[in-house]
Amino acid sequence: MAKPIIGIPAERRLVGDSYRHTVNQGEVAAIIKAGGIPVLIPTRELALASNYSRLIDGLLLPGGPDVAPRFFGEEPLPEMAEADDRLDATEIELIKLAVAAGKPMLGICRGAQVVNIALGGDIYQDIAKQIDHQTYQHHQKAPYNQGSHYVDIAEGSMLQTIFQGQQHVLVNSYHHQAVRKLAPQLKLTAKAGDGVAEAVESKDSRLILAVQWHPELMYKEQVDEFAIFENFIERVKEA
Numbered sequence: 001m002a003k004p005i006i007g008i009p010a011e012r013r014l015v016g017d018s019y020r021h022t023v024n025q026g027e028v029a030a031i032i033k034a035g036g037i038p039v040l041i042p043t044r045e046l047a048l049a050s051n052y053s054r055l056i057d058g059l060l061l062p063g064g065p066d067v068a069p070r071f072f073g074e075e076p077l078p079e080m081a082e083a084d085d086r087l088d089a090t091e092i093e094l095i096k097l098a099v100a101a102g103k104p105m106l107g108i109c110r111g112a113q114v115v116n117i118a119l120g121g122d123i124y125q126d127i128a129k130q131i132d133h134q135t136y137q138h139h140q141k142a143p144y145n146q147g148s149h150y151v152d153i154a155e156g157s158m159l160q161t162i163f164q165g166q167q168h169v170l171v172n173s174y175h176h177q178a179v180r181k182l183a184p185q186l187k188l189t190a191k192a193g194d195g196v197a198e199a200v201e202s203k204d205s206r207l208i209l210a211v212q213w214h215p216e217l218m219y220k221e222q223v224d225e226f227a228i229f230e231n232f233i234e235r236v237k238e239a
C-alpha cells in the first residue's frame with residue numbers, strides 16, 4: 001500500500017468570532033511522521049460519514065470534549081463538561097462503519113471513550129464523583145508532555161509489544177471521564193493503580209487500540225509513545 005489515508009474527525013470550535021473545524025497539531029504531525037496522510041473529517045454532516053469512511057484506510061479518534069450521556073443511555077450529571085452531540089453522532093457512525101469495513105482505529109483520550117460507547121460500552125461521566133474510592137489526579141497540572149501517573153499493561157496485548165514488554169509505564173493524564181462497562185468486543189489492556197481504565201483493544205483482532213492518555217503530546221521525547229502511531233500505520237497497511 002502507498003501511504004495510507006488516516007481520517008481524523010475535526011471538532012467544531014469557536015475561535016475568535018468564527019466557528020472552525022480543528023484537530024490537534026500533535027496528532028496530524030505524528031501521523032505524518034509515522035508515514036500516513038491525515039485527512040480531516042468535518043463533523044457537522046452525519047449524512048456524509050459513509051462517504052468519508054470509504055475515502056480512508058484508517059481512523060484516528062482524537063481527544064476532545066465530553067460525550068453526551070444520552071449516547072450511553074444516561075442523563076447528565078452536574079460534573080459533565082461541554083459536549084457536542086453532532087461530533088458524538090458523527091464519530092459513533094464513523095466507528096461503526098470502520099468496524100464493518102475492517103479499517104483499523106487508534107483512539108486517544110476521548111477517542112477511547114467514544115469507541116467503547118459506539119460498540120456498546122459506557123463511561124464514567126466523572127471519575128472523581130462516581131468512583132467510590134480516592135482516585136489519582138487524572139487531570140494533571142504538570143506540563144502535558146510529562147508523564148504523571150503509571151499504568152499497568154496487560155500480558156499479550158498490542159501495548160505490551162509497543163512498549164517492548166514493559167509492564168509499568170509512566171503516562172500523561174488529561175481526563176475526568178473514563179471507560180466503565182467494556183464493550184463486548186473490547187478488552188482492557190492498561191489500567192492505573194487506582195483501577196481507572198487507561199487502554200482498550202479489540203479482543204480477537206488488531207482492529208482497535210485506544211489509550212486514555214495523550215501520546216501525541218509525548219511522542220517527540222518518548223520513542224515508545226511514537227511506537228503507538230507506528231503500530232497504527234502498520235495495522236492499517238496490513239488490513
Ligand SMILES: [Mn+2]
Pocket residue numbers: 138149172173174175192196198212
Ligand atoms: Mn489517567
